[in-house]
Amino acid sequence: MxxxxxxxxxxxxxxxxxxxxxxxxxxxxxxxxxxxxxxxxxxxxxxxxxxxxxxxxxxxxxxxxxxxxxxxxxxxxxxxxxxxxxxxxxxxxxxxxxxxxxxxxxxxxxxxxxxxxxxxxxxxxxxxxxxxxxxxxxxxxxxxxxxxxxxxxxxxxxxxxxxxxxxxxxxxxxxxxxxxxxRSNRQSRFACELVRNGCIGRLRRMIAIVGPNNKTAPARDWTPQPVPDGFEYDRWLGPAPYAPYHPDRCLYNFRFNLDYSGGQTTNYGAHSIDLAQWGNDTERTGPIEVEDLGGEFPSDGLFTAPTKIHFRALYANNVELICKTGPEDVQIRFEGDRGWVQTGYRGFSCWPENLQTAVFGPDDIRLGDSANHYRDFIDAVKSRGIPAAPAEIGHRSATVCHLGNIAMLLKCKLRWDPDRERFDNDDQANRLLSKPYRAPWRI
Ligand SMILES: NC(=O)c1ccc[n+]([C@@H]2O[C@H](COP(=O)([O-])OP(=O)(O)OC[C@H]3O[C@@H](n4cnc5c(N)ncnc54)[C@H](O)[C@@H]3O)[C@@H](O)[C@H]2O)c1
Incomplete structure (x- = not known):
């Protein structure tokens, strides 16, 4: 064009x-x-x-x-x-x-x-x-x-x-x-570089932690509320299904309702699972299998997103990913056959401990040098280059989160084809790959 x-x-x-x-x-x-x-x-x-x-x-x-x-x-x-x-x-x-x-x-x-x-x-x-x-x-x-x-x-x-x-x-x-x-955090990148360079041996397992829901669900007998002045509610709803206004549906709280979000699976998972994809060198593909390990959803009420997240995904290289609700201190833990490394909001740790001071040589795999995600974007805009988290990578990381939600919703194990981006022989699961839009909104 x-x-x-x-x-x-x-x-x-x-x-x-x-x-x-x-x-x-x-x-x-x-x-x-x-x-x-x-x-x-x-x-x-x-x-x-x-x-x-x-x-x-x-x-x-x-x-x-x-x-x-x-x-x-x-x-x-x-x-x-x-x-x-x-x-x-x-x-x-x-x-x-x-x-x-x-x-x-x-x-x-x-x-x-x-x-x-x-x-x-x-x-x-x-x-x-x-x-x-x-x-x-x-x-x-x-x-x-x-x-x-x-x-x-x-x-x-x-x-x-x-x-x-x-x-x-x-x-x-x-x-x-x-x-x-x-992707622009040095500590997270270093953890992924240790894994990619074999410093913990052969990667076996990744544990991605997603934080718990941090707001209390409204009472089950909640009633619609008047839309506040200055808030264009119909446009806020946009392509989502019509639903009566309640403040617990909208600002910030949208993340607890599956009509507007994938819950904490996608909210936190878009960071922690993104790191799993990065460390596992699968950032432009995805797992081949995903299995519910006991995810829980509210049975009724305004909040519909999972209250407990627990699923497992398996990659073609035999590495497994466990994603579960937990304290936010650790985002991702990589376990190999010669050590482990974990990183998160409370810092970085690893075993053997001397990996902390590892220095990479010219032939080692390096994963970029962005230290500010906004700066990195503007630089890519100016150079017409590729930013730290381009669309394909963002999409693939979100996909793993969505796969987990689908397996937890259906309470089953599913085979996934990351090339076709379809489940194998499961029409019910494939129907959850998209959602209808409320008119007149469309892509
Ligand atoms: N990168 C991160 O660490 C991070 C942290 C928090 C949130 N997020 C993401 O940011 C997004 C927003 O989350 P939030 O916590 O800021 O939510 P929020 O509800 O606080 O803010 C969203 C804003 O969008 C406005 N809005 C809604 N529909 C609109 C429309 N059609 N046109 C214009 N404005 C509209 C709302 O009025 C609201 O002010 C989510 O996708 C969330 O996952 C990312």
């Missing part, structure tokens, strides 16, 4: 919206924001605000626009977080207020419809930090509009959506970084 045809499709997409004039560099001077990568944030809640603050730190980035269906409210991850579209806009305006810019350029654009963002020719890249049920619709539309994409993990709500994102990114030649930021 040529730049002209991309622009043409953007213009068609944006026909219903006012498209702003592109800001000429001459208006802005030597350190012009127009010489930087211009970003828009789509979703400015709990993690969107973290992403915003991270990108603002980069001197060659200019955050120009925000989009969120929530104007502003308390009630995100913690009760005292006041987040949403207007607080994010304020953070940006405050940040740039010290720069000697014309107010019409300096002031951050804000909207509730992401299509307005995609229609703007002055936006180079979008940061998608909305609940998982929106990732694929937005990411594919962004790729079609020629925007580079930082998309939060898990890459998609279903396996088939993830593949659609990978295809769209390839077709339109855009850069996509999945928000699996352990």
């Amino acid at each position: 040529t730049r002209r045809s991309v622009l043409k499709s953007v213009m068609t997409l944006g026909a219903a919206y006012a498209i702003p004039t592109i800001i000429p560099a001459s208006v802005l001077g030597a350190n012009a924001p127009s010489k930087r990568i211009v970003l828009a944030m789509i979703g400015t809640g709990n993690q969107g605000t973290n992403n915003l603050k991270g990108f603002l730190q980069l001197p060659d980035v200019y955050v120009r626009a925000v989009c969120d269906v929530n104007r502003a409210s308390y009630g995100y991850k913690t009760a005292d977080q006041y987040l949403g579209r207007e607080p994010a806009q304020q953070i940006i305006d405050d940040f740039y207020s010290s720069m000697n810019l014309n107010a019409s350029i300096r002031n951050c654009f804000a909207c509730t419809d992401y299509r307005e963002i995609l229609a703007r020719p002055d936006i180079d890249a979008v940061v998608i930090t909305v609940p998982d049920h929106w990732h694929a619709v937005m990411a594919v539309a962004a790729a079609r509009a020629g925007k580079d994409i930082y998309c939060e993990k898990p890459l998609a709500l279903t396996i088939s959506e993830g593949r659609r994102i990978v295809e769209a990114v390839r077709l339109h030649g855009v850069v996509l970084q999945t928000g699996s930021h352990e």
